[in-house]
Amino acid sequence: MIATKSIQFAYEGVPAFELPDLEIGAGESLLVLGKSGSGKTTFLNIMAGLLAPKAGEVLVNGTSLYALRGHRLDKFRGKNIGIVFQKPHILSPLTVGENVALPQFFSKKSVSRDVDRMLDELGIMDKKNKRIDTLSEGEAQRVSIARALVNDPKVILADEPTASLDDDNAGIVVHLLKSQAMRLGAALLIVTHDHRIKSEIDQSITLKRKDL
Amino acid sequence: MSMLKLSWKYLLAKPWNTALNILLLALGLSIITVLILIQDQFQNKMNRDAAGIDLVIGAKGSPLQLVLSAVYHIDFPTGNIPLDEARAMSRNRLIKKAIPLALGDNYEGFRIVGTNLDYLDLYETDFSSGDAWKQAFEVVLGSEVAEKTGFGVGDTFVGSHGIAAASHEHDEHPYQVVGILSPTDRVVDQLILTSVESVWYAHDEAHDHDKMEQEVAKTGFPEATEDEGRELTTLLIQYRNPIAAVQLPRLVNSRSSMQAASPSFEISRLFELLGVGISLVQGLALIIVLIAGLGIFIALYNSLKERKYDLAVMRAIGASKEQLFILIILEGILLTFLGAVAGLGIGHFFLYILVMLNEQGALSGLRADVFLNQEWWILAYALVVGVVASLIPAWNAYRADIANQLTK
Numbered sequence: 314m315i316a317t318k319s320i321q322f323a324y325e326g327v328p329a330f331e332l333p334d335l336e337i338g339a340g341e342s343l344l345v346l347g348k349s350g351s352g353k354t355t356f357l358n359i360m361a362g363l364l365a366p367k368a369g370e371v372l373v374n375g376t377s378l379y380a381l382r383g384h385r386l387d388k389f390r391g392k393n394i395g396i397v398f399q400k401p402h403i404l405s406p407l408t409v410g411e412n413v414a415l416p417q418f419f420s421k422k423s424v425s426r427d428v429d430r431m432l433d434e435l436g437i438m439d440k441k442n443k444r445i446d447t448l449s450e451g452e453a454q455r456v457s458i459a460r461a462l463v464n465d466p467k468v469i470l471a472d473e474p475t476a477s478l479d480d481d482n483a484g485i486v487v488h489l490l491k492s493q494a495m496r497l498g499a500a501l502l503i504v505t506h507d508h509r510i511k512s513e514i515d516q517s518i519t520l521k522r523k524d525l
Numbered sequence: 526m527s528m529l530k531l532s533w534k535y536l537l538a539k540p541w542n543t544a545l546n547i548l549l550l551a552l553g554l555s556i557i558t559v560l561i562l563i564q565d566q567f568q569n570k571m572n573r574d575a576a577g578i579d580l581v582i583g584a585k586g587s588p589l590q591l592v593l594s595a596v597y598h599i600d601f602p603t604g605n606i607p608l609d610e611a612r613a614m615s616r617n618r619l620i621k622k623a624i625p626l627a628l629g630d631n632y633e634g635f636r637i638v639g640t641n642l643d644y645l646d647l648y649e650t651d652f653s654s655g656d657a658w659k660q661a662f663e664v665v666l667g668s669e670v671a672e673k674t675g676f677g678v679g680d681t682f683v684g685s686h687g688i689a690a691a692s693h694e695h696d697e698h699p700y701q702v703v704g705i706l707s708p709t710d711r712v713v714d715q716l717i718l719t720s721v722e723s724v725w726y727a728h729d730e731a732h733d734h735d736k737m738e739q740e741v742a743k744t745g746f747p748e749a750t751e752d753e754g755r756e757l758t759t760l761l762i763q764y765r766n767p768i769a770a771v772q773l774p775r776l777v778n779s780r781s782s783m784q785a786a787s788p789s790f791e792i793s794r795l796f797e798l799l800g801v802g803i804s805l806v807q808g809l810a811l812i813i814v815l816i817a818g819l820g821i822f823i824a825l826y827n828s829l830k831e832r833k834y835d836l837a838v839m840r841a842i843g844a845s846k847e848q849l850f851i852l853i854i855l856e857g858i859l860l861t862f863l864g865a866v867a868g869l870g871i872g873h874f875f876l877y878i879l880v881m882l883n884e885q886g887a888l889s890g891l892r893a894d895v896f897l898n899q900e901w902w903i904l905a906y907a908l909v910v911g912v913v914a915s916l917i918p919a920w921n922a923y924r925a926d927i928a929n930q931l932t933k
Binding site: 354358361363364383384387388390391392396398402404405406407411414415416418419420460461464472 | 526531534535834835840843844845846848927928931932
């Protein structure tokens with residue numbers, strides 16, 4: 314579902330570095346581990362189509378991400394890639410339901426699954442018309458997962474999704490991500506240094522910075 | 526969800542800020558609206574009331590005062606002119622028609638104007654009930670007078686001396702209403718019309734009842750012998766040909782005890798005088814609108830700083846740069862659109878109050894419920910302010926670096 318090929322990246326004033334080639338198939342999960350500063354988040358941003366690499370290619374379901382230009386890339390990301398951030402980052406002027414419905418509006422994707430079912434599966438149906446500031450942190454993270462998954466993405470990318478959660482909520486979040494990815498037949502990639510996740514997902518790679 | 530709704534939600538997230546911006550813009554635009562409405566209607570009304578009157582002849586004094594009193598019935602007359610001299614002047618070959626006016630009395634602030642039936646023709650009036658006067662002390666009411674006083678045909682009332690309300694009454698001579706005019710939207714709506722004779726007899730010390738029962742003059746000048754020393758207040762003149770415009774005023778001003786004033790000239794002079802004040806207020810309103818635009822710019826610019834993350838998240842879930850650009854522009858447009866609608870509303874309401882408080886003054890007869898084409902321009906102007914004010918914030922949203930924002 315997602316594959317990277319010989320990706321190189323460079324920040325200004327820092328030597329360029331190389332990122333590993335990887336491939337995740339439908340329904341498979343992969344952990345990307347590594348110390349901070351090892352380029353984990355950069356790697357995730359590149360795979361999400363948010364940050365163009367210096368060289369190399371990202372293939373999502375056979376489409377080369379960075380061959381898409383301008384709004385095509387945005388729409389492709391909206392339809393095919395679900396991103397979960399470390400913090401929920403829910404849009405505060407909107408209700409829970411409106412937040413979850415937003416990706417469908419922006420990407421104009423007609424999805425068979427409606428917002429209600431998504432909320433139901435993540436156990437936050439009763440919060441649908443609530444304002445964001447009434448949610449607990451665990452609930453907020455579930456809203457952000459619902460938002461990432463509502464378009465039935467082919468690839469789910471999660472950046473430290475459990476870092477700010479307690480043990481119970483961390484367990485729920487990882488479990489949800491895994492089961493939803495399985496059900497959707499999506500590739501799941503979690504970038505983390507959280508040891509609580511390691512036991513849940515078998516496959517992992519550890520990122521080490523390889524300067525060129 | 527739509528872009529408009531999304532923009533609206535973000536505006537509602539800061540209700541006080543949004544309300545303040547809308548209010549400030551509305552204030553500036555309402556001033557412009559009132560000015561436009563007053564200027565347009567006032568000028569229109571002035572021109573309509575003076576239509577068909579080429580020249581006013583009256584006692585010497587301020588020509589502007591003469592025109593205001595004789596044509597618009599707002600100022601006091603400059604004095605009276607001798608009937609003989611007026612009649613002699615009216616025979617001049619340059620004059621097509623001369624309508625005599627005798628002012629002096631009022632009823633509850635409505636002026637009683639002694640004239641002849643030519644005056645009714647001048648304003649192209651129709652009777653909604655009754656007919657024109659035939660004898661002294663028979664009067665015809667303008668539509669507004671009839672409405673305000675509630676008088677109908679057959680009712681009688683007593684006039685007061687002077688042309689403003691609350692002066693002493695001529696109790697011996699009640700006027701009788703014989704006709705009521707249909708609304709014309711001109712000055713005649715606010716007048717009580719009668720024959721010149723009625724005004725004369727009302728002021729006579731001795732009462733000759735035979736004379737009062739005779740028919741009055743319907744056109745031209747009323748009969749009077751020289752030793753009676755009768756007077757008129759003004760003559761409204763229509764020229765026979767364009768040469769009259771050059772020769773007649775000079776003739777009147779140099780060869781008689783009277784003066785001539787041209788309504789169109791005096792009114793354009795009046796607007797010139799008022800113009801300075803109007804431009805000043807207009808300038809002030811424009812500055813308020815500019816400040817409102819600046820306020821909208823600052824509000825959007827500041828909220829953008831707090832919202833960079835929101836915008837980055839929107840990009841991550843499929844929004845394009847163009848959509849974010851539109852989102853911010855829509856916020857500016859929404860703010861200014863609401864401000865403009867509120868401003869137009871407040872402007873009309875303000876004029877309504879002004880007219881209500883000024884029923885018999887210069888603003889009477891103005892309407893608050895008319896919509897001018899220029900008001901579309903106010904709306905367009907406001908929207909341009911909105912787009913301009915949101916352009917820079919929208920551009921910032923357009924080129925924001927999302928990956929950087931999301932990892933902060």
